Amino acid sequence: MKKVIVLGGGVDQIGLIKDLQERGYYVILIDYFSNPLAKPYANKHIQESTLDQDKVLEIAVQEKVDNIMTACTDQALLTVAYVAEKLGFHTQFSFSQAKNITNKLCMKQIMVDAGIPTAAYVNVQELEAGIGELRYPLMVKPADCNGSFGVRKVHNEVELKEGFANAIKVSRTHSAIIEEFKEGMEVSVDAFIMDGSVHILMYSLIKKKIFNDSISIIYQTLIPAPLSELAKKNMQQVLEQIADAFHLDNTPLLVQTIVKDDTVNVIEFSARIGGGLKYKTIKEKTGFDILHANVNCILGEKVTMEMNEDPRLYSRTHLYCFPSVFGQIDCPNSLISDGIIDEMSPTKTCGMEVSGATASRDRVGSFLVKAGSVEELDDRIRLVLDSIKVMDVDGKDVLYRDLYRDRFF
Known part of the structure; x- marks a missing residue:
């Protein structure tokens, strides 16, 4: 049986592990937590940092693995490229390329040199x-x-x-x-580059909450973002510039942008699938299995693009709580059985410490809602938030409800 290392044990990597096991791989998970969410799904878990390149290389040699990969995470891409290059594995980009797309300083300089619009x-x-x-x-x-x-x-x-x-x-x-700082509408763009062509899959409007006029966290997305045809045309051109400047091909592409008066400015990007279960949302919204396609690219296999667009509006709401030790999310079964939400997904395991709402990494879960109108979407989200609780290990509801008091759209 072939062996593969997966870096990162969050909720997003569960899908990657399942995909690899369906292909017949023995999956070794590396994550610095003792009990990450993806641990029960892997064949083996090794508790080490995904960012310790030499340690991961040592494990890869000891375990005699056939490949290494990650999904939906940024900095671990550098470790993947480092180990793959050292051991001669097939991968999507070199260590040098990985450095350019994971270090914001390198990324900015290349964007400026290539004329890509950015702050x-x-x-x-x-x-x-x-x-x-x-x-x-x-x-x-x-x-x-x-x-x-x-x-x-x-x-x-x-x-x-x-x-x-x-x-x-x-x-x-x-x-x-x-x-x-750039004023405008923040739009996240999910795309897939295949055989030199950039295919935009989904536009997401990013909703943020700003604390003390300094720290901002993403708490919600609206799909599709309300963009004009001119803005979409400009977006396509910008993504093609990125692919050319960074020599990217046969890979996902996630681009964070600011759009104002149809003008697109790039905040940053990564050659990966977006986190927060984006791969599931993309598959449901567009019909394209981006996670499966990404694994095909890593393994050097053929990718087929088949799209079947769902016309409904989608929104994923991310859950944050006060500083605490996370216990569980209490979600009435009726929310799913009645079709109010499609899924409720925790992103922490019981016993993990949560520092509050200081960054996107602090979210403890998310839920997906679909509707035919903005009004219906908003009403469903409100119903969910009025019905659920985020419990700490002592049974106290620690959901940061003030974050969600305003109407959303």
Whole structure:
């Protein structure tokens, strides 16, 4: 039986593990948690960091694996490329390419050189070097972190110093990027590049909650985002520029953008499937199994694109709670049996500590709602939020309900 390493044991990697096992693979899961969500699905779990490249390489050699992969996560792509290149596995991009798409500083410079529209920025490792002609408000980001961790919006020099110090602290390379804040509609674009052609699959409007005018977290998406035909045309051109500039082919592409007056600006992107069970949403909304197609690409197998668009509106709401030790999500069975929601998916296991609502990685679960109109969608989401509870290990409801008090759309 062939062996494969899967990096990351979250809810998104469960689908990857199942796909590989259906192909006859023995799956070794690597995740630094002792009891990650995907652990029961893997053939073997090894508790190590997915970002420790040499340790993962050592495990790959010891276990005599035939390949290594991940899905729906960003920074682990670098480890995948590192191990695959060392051991001669078939993969989608080189270690050098992986560095360019996982390090925001490398990514920004290539985008600017290629003329891809993006916010003005500076690359500094010491704040004393200055911010040049950048104008407040600014966004400060660690160069190499997942899930909006360490990202801050700042309005003056005092906030900049604090945000920069935090970004440097959480960055593995102790580096950060400072860029101008762009006003507009935030749209996440899921695409698949196949044989040199970029196929846009889905546009998602991103809804965020801003805390203290500094920290913002994604709490909801609306699919499809309300874009004009001109904006879609511009988006297609931008994604083709990205594919060309970064030499990407036969891979998923997730692009975060700001759209204003049909003009597209790129925040950042990754050659991966979006997290938060995006692969499920894409399959249900478009009929295209992007997760299965991605595995085919990694293994060098043929991909077939067959689309069957669902005309309904989709929305996925992400659940956050107060600082606590997560227990479970209490969701009445009637919400699913009555067709109010399609699924409720936890993203934490019982006993995991949650630091509150500080980044996307803090979400404890999500649910998917479909409807024929915005009004119906909104009513269903409200009904769900009024009916569910997020319980800590002591049986207390810790759902951060204030996050969801306003109407959504």
